[in-house]
Amino acid sequence: MEHTRLTVTLQPGHGTLARLAATLNNHHVLDLAYTTASSDSATAVVHVPQRDALRAQHKLRRLIDVIDVTLNPPPPGIADAADVPTACQQAVGAAHP
Numbered sequence: 001m002e003h004t005r006l007t008v009t010l011q012p013g014h015g016t017l018a019r020l021a022a023t024l025n026n027h028h029v030l031d032l033a034y035t036t037a038s039s040d041s042a043t044a045v046v047h048v049p050q051r052d053a054l055r056a057q058h059k060l061r062r063l064i065d066v067i068d069v070t071l072n073p074p075p076p077g078i079a080d081a082a083d084v085p086t087a088c089q090q091a092v093g094a095a096h097p
């Protein structure tokens with residue numbers, strides 16, 4: 001399943017994470033990470049299926065605490081985790097021990 005990473009920049013406040021979760025409730029969220037750097041800055045990284053990415057982005061932009069939402073689809077053929085080889089890397093590794 002192709003997925004897209006949404007990076008959400010927000011201003012944290014009381015209930016921010018709850019509003020974020022409620023907004024994404026109708027979407028198939030594969031992963032959600034929420035971090036705060038200081039009392040006035042937070043970032044959420046959300047992985048959703050590609051088919052849901054634009055709709056989720058538009059819904060997130062309407063939240064009062066959201067400053068920006070960017071879409072970051074992974075490049076084709078690149079594994080998400082550095083330690084997970086792609087099929088191409090496996091074939092090359094087998095050909096060149």
